[in-house]
Amino acid sequence: MIEFRSVTKRFPGGTVAVDDFNLVLPSRKTTVLVGSSGSGKTTLLRMINRMVDLTSGTIEIDGEDTSALEPVALRRRIGYVMQNSGLLPHFTVIENVATVPVLNGVPRKRAFSDALALLDTVGLERSLADRYPSQLSGGQQQRVGVARGLAADPNILLMDEPFGAVDPIVRDELQQELIRLQRELDKTVVFVTHDIDEAFLIGDQVVILEQGGRIAQVGSPSEIMADPASDFVSSFIGADRGKRALSIRHTERGAVLVDGFGRAAGVLVEGVAVASVAVESEESTSS
Amino acid sequence: MNLIVDAIAWILDPAHYGGPNGIGVRLIEHLWISVVSLVIAGAIAIPAGFLIGHTGTGRAAAVLVSGGVRALPTLGLISILGLSIGIGVQAPIIAFVVLAIPSMLAGAYAGFEAIDRRIVDSARSVGMTEWQIVGRVELPLGLPLLIGGIRSATLQVIATATLAAYISGGGLGSFIFLGLRTNDYTQMLAGSILVIALAIAFEGAFSALQRLVVPAGVRAGQRTKVRSGSPRSAAEAE
Ligand SMILES: Nc1ncnc2c1ncn2[C@@H]1O[C@H](COP(=O)(O)OP(=O)(O)O)[C@@H](O)[C@H]1O
Numbered sequence A: 001m002i003e004f005r006s007v008t009k010r011f012p013g014g015t016v017a018v019d020d021f022n023l024v025l026p027s028r029k030t031t032v033l034v035g036s037s038g039s040g041k042t043t044l045l046r047m048i049n050r051m052v053d054l055t056s057g058t059i060e061i062d063g064e065d066t067s068a069l070e071p072v073a074l075r076r077r078i079g080y081v082m083q084n085s086g087l088l089p090h091f092t093v094i095e096n097v098a099t100v101p102v103l104n105g106v107p108r109k110r111a112f113s114d115a116l117a118l119l120d121t122v123g124l125e126r127s128l129a130d131r132y133p134s135q136l137s138g139g140q141q142q143r144v145g146v147a148r149g150l151a152a153d154p155n156i157l158l159m160d161e162p163f164g165a166v167d168p169i170v171r172d173e174l175q176q177e178l179i180r181l182q183r184e185l186d187k188t189v190v191f192v193t194h195d196i197d198e199a200f201l202i203g204d205q206v207v208i209l210e211q212g213g214r215i216a217q218v219g220s221p222s223e224i225m226a227d228p229a230s231d232f233v234s235s236f237i238g239a240d241r242g243k244r245a246l247s248i249r250h251t252e253r254g255a256v257l258v259d260g261f262g263r264a265a266g267v268l269v270e271g272v273a274v275a276s277v278a279v280e281s282e283e284s285t286s287s
Numbered sequence B: 001m002n003l004i005v006d007a008i009a010w011i012l013d014p015a016h017y018g019g020p021n022g023i024g025v026r027l028i029e030h031l032w033i034s035v036v037s038l039v040i041a042g043a044i045a046i047p048a049g050f051l052i053g054h055t056g057t058g059r060a061a062a063v064l065v066s067g068g069v070r071a072l073p074t075l076g077l078i079s080i081l082g083l084s085i086g087i088g089v090q091a092p093i094i095a096f097v098v099l100a101i102p103s104m105l106a107g108a109y110a111g112f113e114a115i116d117r118r119i120v121d122s123a124r125s126v127g128m129t130e131w132q133i134v135g136r137v138e139l140p141l142g143l144p145l146l147i148g149g150i151r152s153a154t155l156q157v158i159a160t161a162t163l164a165a166y167i168s169g170g171g172l173g174s175f176i177f178l179g180l181r182t183n184d185y186t187q188m189l190a191g192s193i194l195v196i197a198l199a200i201a202f203e204g205a206f207s208a209l210q211r212l213v214v215p216a217g218v219r220a221g222q223r224t225k226v227r228s229g230s231p232r233s234a235a236e237a238e
């Protein structure tokens, strides 16, 4: 569990990026911070692994105040995946993935064989192990980034718009893989995005942010969709534009769901066991 | 034309190699003066450059100092230092250290500055210590530019080390100053040719080294980028 208590961040220039922020991020769940650019998402994420220092307040991980922990040691036990993969250009794929275990003193041989197994986990061919990042596609680089984030088997994985720079088809694929991975690995994931569809698809808990890191609403995707807390939230999730206001229209061939613009958005399937496919069902109602 | 032929004949004459004023001894003196100056300059400039590049502070001061130091005429500096600490090799070495520092400093911090800050940020966020960032990320990625700085400093020092002979410091400049005093233009020219040849030899070695130290992953990136253009440009890049 990660807990923010009255966290404020004022940058040297005077910008208050985050103002009195309070939030509990439950263990083994995916919390998505979603908001437009400049709302303080990255700042919030980077305060967790002390890449950014707090101006005031505390952040606790499993009850432990992070300000009492050594930043380097803290970062080594938290996976971090960033938008531009952040891979080291002069390290091969396998060296990149094994970076943190090697830093932690795991013998190179074992670190590398573990890293090979991780390539399988993130859906990469082992034959890519000796390539350099510049020889990979954007999607492959992001997968390597995820593998590197997982290499030290951290309990917490921080992801800052990890799929923001890849094309939509690859993004869909990576999102599905992340959902699969999360089901297998059961990490506490903190995921940052400005894309509300991505937030609803991936998040167990979604946090909608306004400027200054102010929380507009926290809840599960269905809670937020069913009951937007404010006009801001309605507008942000597209409810006011009719994008998520689905209604049933009966046609000759059967019933279809249409959105507020009258465009077909999907079909209603009855009798699906919702609990077991909760994530997918939310995806199909939201898109 | 004749003068050049004479000078080359002078250089090839075996009689000019032995003895305390032979080409052998003078060449070794020249190299020794240059290398000592460069090592001292490197010991000062490279750590300072790394510190500036890594922390991103002190750059303005470094530019100011480098600019000021660059404006100092080396011959004047040698004369002044010679007057205060006597003739010999110390005064020229100090002057050459001063000469070499700006290029090395610039190479060191430029090498660090040229690295994408996101790469450094990413190295820090996976848990590298500051020393590990310097050693495993900034140094290997900044090495080509650092070597470039050492290369231009070396060229300047080897060419300018000729002036050591001005106050009896030895080196290949001895032939030039001796020739000047005795109106022996052949010997003067021979000395100059030797200095030029030495500079070219170092230049060749450094340009090979500079290409060699580009990390494989960075080279791989350059190659794929070039290849995606035309096959011609790839051939030219090789
Ligand atoms: N290092 C910094 N120095 C000064 N201001 C910053 C810094 N990082 C972020 N900010 C400011 O803090 C605010 C929030 O930034 P950020 O957390 O990056 O937002 P987001 O990730 O949601 O786009 C912005 O106004 C940004 O300009």
Ligand SMILES: [Mg+2]
Binding pocket: A041, A042, A043
């Ligand atoms: Mg951001």
